[in-house]
Amino acid sequence: MVRIRVLVVDDHRIFAESLAAALAAEPDVDVSAAGSGPAALRSLERAAAEGRRYDVLLVDADLGGHLPGVRPAVPVQEVGEDGLVDGISLVTGVRAAQPHVRVVVLAEKDDPRRAALALQAGASGWVAKDCSLSRLLTVIRGVLREETHLPPALLTGVLKELTAARKHRTESERLVESLTPREREVLRCMVAGLGRKAVAERLFLSPHTVRTHMQNVLGKLGVHSTLAAVALARRAGVGPVDLGPAGRILSEESSSA
Secondary structure, eight states: OOOEEEEEEOSOHHHHHHHHHHHHTSTTEEEEEESSHHHHHHHHHHHHHTTOOOSEEEEETTOOOOOTTOOOOSOGGGBOTTOOBOHHHHHHHHHHHOTTSEEEEEESSOOHHHHHHHHHHTOSEEEETTSOHHHHHHHHHHHTTTOOBOOGGGHHHHHHHHHHHHHHHHHHHHHHHTSOHHHHHHHHHHHTTOOHHHHHHHHTOOHHHHHHHHHHHHHHHTOSSHHHHHHHHHHTTOOOOOOSSOSSOOOSSOOOO
């Protein structure tokens, strides 16, 4: 019998343990539980190192947890100012690190916008926390067959959200393309969370020059704050600069000021 390895990720201990116990009663399911994003990542890494990878993650949509030293590749608006990363953001990190793992998001309520974000992050399903065990098992087995599972009541709303997101991305990409190579380089520094002084040091420019570039970036993108510029850049697929140990950023763009 092929066994399915499932990891339940939820910071509500009673719910996580109860769900894990119910799933463990199935003859073809091996299940463990984690109470936070960092704990889930550690479990995934340990299992992979031991050659017993998980097949499916069941992740609480409202999960909160610190990811020390990790800058998740997620839309900035999904990361709180206190550094908390929610369940949907965790989906992105898991899918990037272990793409073979299928992720199903468990939600307290139906929310088309967050369900759409979950799918964009790489989730294969969105399921109500109060669904029946048989329904959840159907979803678990279905996502392993490359199926995508959403509640029927959410389909129309999710399609609208995905269509709107595609339109916003196209517009964001057009605005980013209007930037000069140097301005795009500065924007990538902004996405990495660098302030004006840090950008100046890494690009070997004066703070005044960086200030001018940042003002030009905001003006061309049609936004009024760095946070809004970063959110737009994320929608356009602009990633952060490499903040490795190298003294100077190795840009793919022209380095002329």
